[in-house]
Amino acid sequence: MAITVIVGYLGTAIWTLKVSVSSSRTFPVDDFVGLAQYVRLFGNDRWLLSLENLALYGVIFILATMIIGLLLAIFIDQKVAGEGVLRTVFLYPYAMSFVATGLVWQWVLNPGSGIQDAVRRMGFPDFTFDWIVNQDMVIYTIVIATVWQAAGLVMAMFLAGLRGIDDDIWKATRIDGIPAWRVYVSIVLPMLGPTIATVFVLLSTAVIKLFDSVVSMTQGGPGTASEVPTKFIMDHLFGRANIALASAASIVMLLTVIAIVAPILYARSRALKRAGSQ
Amino acid sequence: MSQAHPLQSHARRRWLQPGKIGVYVFLVCSALFFLAPLYIMLATSFKPMEEIRLGNIFSLPVEVTFEPWRLAWSDACTGVACEGIRGGFWNSVMIVIPSTILPILVGAVNGYALAMWRPRGGNILFGALMLGAFIPVQVMMFPLVRVLGSVGLFGSLPGIVLIHLIFSMPIMTLLFRNYYASIPEELFKAARVDGGGFFRIFVAVILPMSTPIIVVAAIMQVTGVWNDYILGLVFAGRENMPMTVQLNNVINTTTGARLYNVNMAATILTSLVPLTIYFLSGRWFVRGITAGAVKG
Secondary structure (H helix, E strand, O other): OHHHHHHHHHHHHHHHHHHHOOOOOOOOOOOOOOOHHHHHHHOOHHHHHHHHHHHHHHHHHHHHHHHHHHHHHHHHOOOOOOHHHHHHHHHHHHHOOHHHHHHHHHHHHOOOOOHHHHHHHOOOOOOOOOHHHOOOOHHHHHHHHHHHHHHHHHHHHHHHHHHOOOHHHHHHHHHOOOOHHHHHHHHHHHHOHHHHHHHHHHHHHHHHHOOHHHHHHOOOOOOOOOOOHHHHHHHHHHHOOOHHHHHHHHHHHHHHHHHHHHHHHHHHHHHHHHHHHO | OOOOOOOHHHHHHHOOOHHHHHHHHHHHHHHHHHHHHHHHHHHHHOOOHHHHHHOOOOOOOOOOOOHHHHHHHHOOOEOOEOOOOHHHHHHHHHHHHHHHHHHHHHHHHHHHHHHHHOOOOHHHHHHHHHHHHHOOHHHHHHHHHHHHHHOOOOOOHHHHHHHHHHHHHHHHHHHHHHHHHOOOHHHHHHHHHOOOOHHHHHHHHHHHHOHHHHHHHHHHHHHHHHHOOHHHHHHHOHHHOOHHHHHHHHHHHOOOOOOHHHHHHHHHHHHHHHHHHHHHHOHHHHHHHHHHHOOO
C-alpha cells in the first residue's frame, strides 16, 4: 500500500512537472515548450506579489507564534492557579477550522462593524483600525488571526519541553542566585532546541500551505494585496484555466518545500541512527 | 517528579510580588485575546439583526433569540439552495467515518510492516512518504483530478474518501510506525516462531495492543477531515460538499445585507464536532496533534 502512495505522490509530481513544460491551458497538451511557463510565471506580478506576501507573512507569523507560544508556556509553567483552564483556552482555536474562524476575524477586523466601530462608539471618533481593507496592512491581519489559531499548539509543545527539563537545574541556579529570566535565556532555551526545531518545521509547513485563512478572511483582497501562492495556483487551475502556469507554480513550491524540509529530515534520521547505534 | 518546581517553595510569598502579579496580568490578557472571537460568535448568534446594526460587536444580546440558529441549520442560503447547512453536516459525517477508519487501518498495516518486518528499501520508502507529508496539495491536485475523473470517482463520496486516504497516509504511517517501534521485538519474534504470518500476527498480536494509538489517530483524523476545506472543495462535488465548504458559501455568497447572527450560528455549528472532541478528549487531543506535528 505504501508503494501505491509513493507511486501516487511521485507519479502526480512527475505529471505536474510534465504539464509545467507544456503549453496547456484548459486541457493538458502533450508538447514541450521548455521553461517558457516558468519565465512567464516569474514575469507575472501577481505571482511575485504572492511570493513576497508569503515571505513576509512567514517570517512574522513564525516569529510571533513562537514568541507568544513560548511566553504562554513559560508563564503557565509558573505554578499559576487555573492552569488547566488557561491551557484549554489557549488551545481551543486549534481545534476549529480556519474557514470557520476566518469569518469571525473578518468581522472583528472590519472597520464598519468591528473593533474600529466599537472604539469609536466609546467616544474616540477618530480611532482608526482598518488594516483588513488597507492594501499595505492586510497581510498583518492574516498574521493576527493565524497566530491566534496556532499559538496554543506551540504553547502545548513548549510546555511539554519545559516539563521535561530536570528540576535539579532549577535548584542549582536558585542556589547560585541566578535570576529566572537569565536561566531561561541561557540554559532553558538552548535545552529546548529540538522542540524549537519541531515547532519551526510545523509552522513552516503551515506557512507554505496557507490557503483557507486567506480565502475565508480576505479572498486575496483588497485587490490582490493578500494573494498567496496556493491561491494563485488554485485560481489558475480552476478559475482561469491555465494549468501549465499553475503547474509551474506548483513545481516551484515543491522545490521550495524540498529545499527546506529535506535537510531537516536528513539531519533527524542521522541523529536517530546515531542514537540507535549507541 | 514529586514536587520541587523552581518557584513552588515561594508560591505563598510570591503571590503579592510584582512578578507574580505580572504573570497573572499577562495570562489574563492573553486569555481574553483568545476568548474574544468565541465570545463574539456566541453573543452575536443570539442577537436579532437590529441589535447588531445598532450596538457594538462586544455587547451582550439584550433580547436573546434562537432564530439565527434555526435559520443557519435549515434555511440559510448556500449559493443557489437555501436549505441551511444541515446537509453539509451530514455530508461531513458521511465523509469523516470512512476517512477515519480506512486511513487508520492502512496506516496501522504500513506502520506494522515498516517497524516489524523491515522490508528492504523500507527506510527510503518511509523517507519519501514523509516528504509527501510536506508537499502542498496543489502539486498533486491537477493529476489527481484527472485520474479520479477518468475512473469516474471525481466528485463522489468514494473519491473524496480516497483523497483523504492518500493525504493522511504519511502521518498515519508515521504514528503507527513509531508506536510499533516501541513494542519489544521479542513479542514479534515469538509470534513468528509460533508460525504466525503477516496478517495473522497483525490481527492476533499487534492490533489488540494498539488501542491507545488508535484513539490518538482517530482524534487526529476526525478533526483533520472535519476541518478540511480545500480537498472537500475540489474533490467532493456538489452532492457531498462538506460543512466547511458550505459554510464558506453561506458567508461569502450572501447578497445584500449580511446576516451576521446567522453566519455566526452557522460557524459555531460547523465547529461543534471538533470542539466537542477537543473538550472531551483533553490530553488525548494534545497528544494527537503534537504527535502529528512531530513529522519525520
